[in-house]
Amino acid sequence: MTLLSVQDLKLAIHGTEILHGVSFDMQPGQVFGLVGESGSGKSLTAFSAMRLLPDGARPTGRILLGGTDLLAQTEAQMCAIRGRDIGMIFQEPMTALNPVQTIGDQVAEALVIHGAASRAEALKVAREKLDRVGLAGDRFPLTRFPHELSGGQRQRVCIAMAIALRPKLLVADEPTTALDVTTQAQILDLLKGLVAEEGMGLMLITHDLAVVAGIADHVAVMQSGRIVEQGPTEALFRARSHDYTRRLFAASAHHPARTAEVTETPLLQVQDVRRSYALPRKSLTGPAPRLEAVKGVSFTLRQGESLGLVGESGCGKSTLTRAILGLEDTQGGTIRLDGDEIRAGAMTPSLRARMQVVFQDPYGSFNPRWTVGRLVAEPFHLVPTPSAEQRDRVARALTEVGLKPEDAQKYIHEFSGGQRQRIAIARALIVRPRLIVLDEAVSALDVRVRAQILDLLAALQASHGLSYLFISHDLHVVRAITDRVMVMQSGQIVEQGQTETVFSAPQHAYTRQLIAATPVIPSEWMTENDTLV
Known part of the structure; x- marks a missing residue:
């Protein structure tokens, strides 16, 4: 029946x-x-x-x-x-x-x-x-x-x-x-x-x-x-x-063509960063327990490099990212961008302008009452720029991400999810940063739009000399877009290395667990022309 x-x-x-x-x-x-x-x-x-x-x-x-x-x-x-x-x-x-x-x-x-x-x-x-x-x-x-x-x-x-x-x-x-x-x-x-x-x-x-x-x-x-x-x-x-x-x-199964030049010059240096939070007391007079969200994390991101950060929800990725962006203080360690220390509440506008972020939900990160032109131009408060130059750079940024200059007069609700993500990338580019943090930037996009956005990110990295910190739970995407990858578990980096090496021959049991949990199309269903991610 x-x-x-x-x-x-x-x-x-x-x-x-x-x-x-x-x-x-x-x-x-x-x-x-x-x-x-x-x-x-x-x-x-x-x-x-x-x-x-x-x-x-x-x-x-x-x-x-x-x-x-x-x-x-x-x-x-x-x-x-x-x-x-x-x-x-x-x-x-x-x-x-x-x-x-x-x-x-x-x-x-x-x-x-x-x-x-x-x-x-x-x-x-x-x-x-x-x-x-x-x-x-x-x-x-x-x-x-x-x-x-x-x-x-x-x-x-x-x-x-x-x-x-x-x-x-x-x-x-x-x-x-x-x-x-x-x-x-x-x-x-x-x-x-x-x-x-x-x-x-x-x-x-x-x-x-x-x-x-x-x-x-x-x-x-x-x-x-x-x-x-x-x-x-x-x-x-x-x-x-x-x-x-x-x-x-x-x-x-798309892999973007990546031509960016990676140098040996360090751009972002994270050294022994620690962050913990107080938890509710179990008794009225007892001590307040603490949750160690980040436990002594260290890594270096080089100029022109794409670095992936993967791990389950609750592993500490978001806490570490907020610290890198200068949005949350730490209890230990140092974070430096171009040699300048990043500390919550003490970042100069010029330092903040060198690092921009693209969020997972572009619609939620935009003011729906502002035009696209005003949204893209918002970071100019970090680097005062004449109005005429702002308009020119907004038009160029929209063109670079595959939109039209006249789109600056529209509102964000008039665009699809993929177009909104392009607008978010244009906003991140507008002050010519050195580093862009991409926080689950393509996780909600369908496969063809995701492929287009990954191609766009690869092209912008090559033309602007950008470095990317790519945070994602989608291992297919991380494998396609990054040079190196770090695997985070319970506040610690348990494995890191060249992306293809880590995915092909994972050394840590947790990395093997993540890869095993990733859904894949059975190889026998694929043709010889398919690329298995």
Whole structure:
């Protein structure tokens, strides 16, 4: 029996057609992968099934869940179906969770609303579901709030909420995009286990082909609102009948051409840096314990070099990065840029201008009320520059990153995710820094946009003589863009060396663990023309 049948689904928003005759079937107990670039229509296809569409949306066709046409249901009828028959895991758990409700109340909420249990009974079920997703009661009581959990733990809460009523269909929209490789592997194993145990169907929406290869039974490839190819995962990955599918594979294995000259001159010198935090007291009169986030880290970044920093969430990468940027003080050691010491609260404007940063979420790092021109020009407060020269340099910077000078008059909401990242790079370039810190700068981008941004970074490094400190949990990206890599665990650098050497012959057990957890497309599915990352 077919679990979900999507038949000739079309979707228009304010008269503009977005989905064009989408059709596919899902079976109970099946993992169905829906892949494609941002804007291809993956999420809107899932939202059509959930009937969570924006105002002005007009879906046509049929979406049958066990024989019930979801498009023919009233909103009241859909409220009874959502959560009970269809569960959904959203991409960003922090925004999907209510910050002022405990995790226990949020998991129990669906059971209470659907009348499946009293509040007391629902909390017992919530405890069972949280235990099932790996959040044991001794460490994660129902009274915890979302901000007290890590990204992976919050994602587990979202999964517990989605499976609370044992739905027939589970929709997971990019559930592992922002997670490190080991947490991602745990979440994917959890989802596979739930499908096997509960017999539910899983629709996995992602742009990561390696993730799909490891978990999906059947896959559909979407482009511009159409499914251009679908079939059993292995058969489709081997054949790649459609040109778009072949282009996605080429982008996922892309290595940018890197021509930057690396000198022996040290640019950034980090020597025995230490940072610890006070933790809550365990008793009223007892001593306050401390967490050592960074334990004596030392390294040197040379001029023109790309250096990768990898490790799990909580390993100390962000703390070390804040110290390097002069945003957080340390309890020991020194950090020098071009020989000048970096200390929080004591950096001169000229020193700060020599080091810029590109953040993971460009939209969140921009003021939405400012024009792009003002956003890109913002770092000029560090190096006073005449207005006419500022306008010229903003235009040149936008051109260098593949945008147009007239884009300076637009606002950030008018751009795609990849274009916003280009604007963030333009802002970092505008004061001609020596070092750019890239903090998960491409982790949220689909494979083709990611390949374009990596090419852009390689070209800018060669033309401007830049050095990069590339912080990422995506080992594929680190391998493609860096000269050397450092592996961080529990506040310490446990291994470092030439990138290809570390990846090909890792010496430390933790490095081997990270590499083993990274999803890959099976080598036997690849052709001789493919480059395995």
